[in-house]
Amino acid sequence: MGLLARRDHSVHELAQKLSQRGFDDDAITLTINDCLERGWLDDARFATSLLRQGINKHHGWLRICQDAKRKGVDIELLARAEQDAEVDWYLVAKETAIRKYADLDGRLPPVEHKVKAKRMRFLQSRGFNFDQIQYALNDDDIDPHF
Numbered sequence: 001m002g003l004l005a006r007r008d009h010s011v012h013e014l015a016q017k018l019s020q021r022g023f024d025d026d027a028i029t030l031t032i033n034d035c036l037e038r039g040w041l042d043d044a045r046f047a048t049s050l051l052r053q054g055i056n057k058h059h060g061w062l063r064i065c066q067d068a069k070r071k072g073v074d075i076e077l078l079a080r081a082e083q084d085a086e087v088d089w090y091l092v093a094k095e096t097a098i099r100k101y102a103d104l105d106g107r108l109p110p111v112e113h114k115v116k117a118k119r120m121r122f123l124q125s126r127g128f129n130f131d132q133i134q135y136a137l138n139d140d141d142i143d144p145h146f
Helices: 002-006 011-020 025-038 043-056 061-070 075-085 089-101 113-125 130-137
Strands: none
Touching: 002 011, 011 025, 043 061, 043 075, 061 075, 089 113, 089 130, 113 130
């Protein structure tokens, strides 16, 4: 109960934590089934929460999927949550680039190739794809009021 009181967990994550604390497999299965029946544990709700947290951290879809896999969340649940949220990943990438690299006017100043490559690697590490990164680093259509 203490684990679920702090934050949502996936079924896999909770089973892992209970196992690490020395509970046997039968107790873990009973506990998880009880939590599922009571609605205290819900992978779909957890996927939605994980997506929202990832977006708030300015992570892209690929990074959020990687985090979901690590936490044992089915990618299909995450994809449904993403469809429901109607996320514009190009906009998230653009906001991330502006927050990190914009000048005082809210514009991305022209930079040399080496610096641009470094910025591209940063956005790639955040989980954005090539098209989203290109859009984010293009300063033609930046709204300085993000």
